[in-house]
Amino acid sequence: MRSIRFDTGASTLLAATLALAMAGPARAADKIVFLTSWYAQAEHGGFYQAKATGLYEKAGLDVEIRMGGPQVNGMQLLLAGEADAIMGYDIQVLQAVEKGLPAVTVAASFQYDLQGMMTHDDVTSLAGVKDKTILVSSAGMTAWWPWLKKKYALSDGQVRAYTFNLQPFFADKTVVQQAYPSSEPFQAQEKGVPVNFFLFAKDGYPPYGTTIVTTRKLAEGKPEAMRKFVAASMEGWKSYMANPSPANALIKAANPKMSDSQIAFGIARMKALKVLGGEENVAIGTMTEARWKASYDYLVEAGLLKASTDWKRAFTLDFMPVLSAKAE
Template structure:
């Protein structure tokens, strides 16, 4: 189903200039490899492990000079990678890596820092909604990106229909105004802000805990860098995994300081509760990461996701799933 694809290579060249921060020529410290890493949104706790690795020197000690390029509504990470404007980037969900593979863009996922996608559906309490299945027929506020991502899985598993979709503009006012309406969110963000700002303790359903197989916060790297400097790619993955472990279980203050410097609108209480949610739900170190380490991916998980998407017509049956990722760089050394 072509309309469901997020990325169209034919549009890349025209769009890159509009969203690219421009690749600056940077002279790294002697002996270090420069990696400009683009995130998928403004700095937040959901990026904390990367900021921790930067602040604590984990990248530097492995010979890397890393610059984190903050994302936002005008930044498209796949386009930046396809154009060579950045050296690595963050993949929000598994659709992104498969889109790149389907369109023949030589970029691969080399690690998944989030074993569970933090996407949730949020509903009002006392409405008889006790599971995702109960939301069938209810209006749901969704962003355009979500319609071409996890909505595909919701339709496949629960029989949801497109007439339930309402436009979500990252403003919860329509949700608060109508108790029958549900909305999308991150388990680490919207439930907390709704409770804090509106005094509402909503029903929260984590898609991953209901079978949604997408990875999140993946590290995407061009094939050219993998071929040219696989040691640098491995070093970036290992340092990021260590950063995530330390952000969750060590001292997060250095990372939080960098996050709030990049994104002054971010509050400390939002960072603190998000970190606690990531620990509680096993977002980073749950699933396969319990035994195989932070960042791990598996062929079985990728096949499960691809089969779901193919069954819904998102991709053709001929899709070569293994062009979307490589297991070469995931490491079991950090848990």
């Protein structure tokens, strides 16, 4: 496994930014309720690490992390004021903006959306799924499927519903299915089934992953609190990749079904896929207008978003952290 090192100059700047929160007269910490997108897992580790190691507290923040799940509508809770920020994704926010809702993305933990395809080991690329039965969830049909279908000249006739049960995949080598790198492939490993995993982003799927989404009211009304939350969270990701033990204790406390072996598998996959963007030497949390435009263009072309949508309101670059990462 290739190690990750972090630019010391940028880290010094970030440390100075966090230290500013401690300067001056003592005052009450800014409260932020952060809602994740699913049950606690390695892919949420940077936030739990910032909580476990006191990074939020040092920044003058009182952060409460609440766990999402299949019955939790994060965007609804955000807009209702039940959460100050949520773990989101680009398509969700662009479609909210289309409806006139005041959601805005302030940072991206991962440079890639982690959605991908799991295949049996005879398939060597995404192009190899052309003659396969493809298991896709209902959410996938209105997110990444139109992109994949067009890119590889696939057809809707290949699709069968993915019900989050892997038995159809295990029973039939002509079946491929949607997957996240640390979930379904881990289950296949546990069952002794050799598989390949292909990240859509590596073939050009544009959205970011594990983003921080808030409301315009909070971003504009408490910009310093949000800036400190982003900076401390990204510092948490740096720390988590170096020594995940503190966060893992919180993850397992929140989600007792999460095993040490699955967490370790998830961390290894994140490092292998370089989800933080270290290989390109970009700052952790970085977003660009060009990438958001690419997501907008895809959604409009696929008929998933109105062309009239003011896509630039879906994100802001005002909270970008200074932390940078390099891969060795």
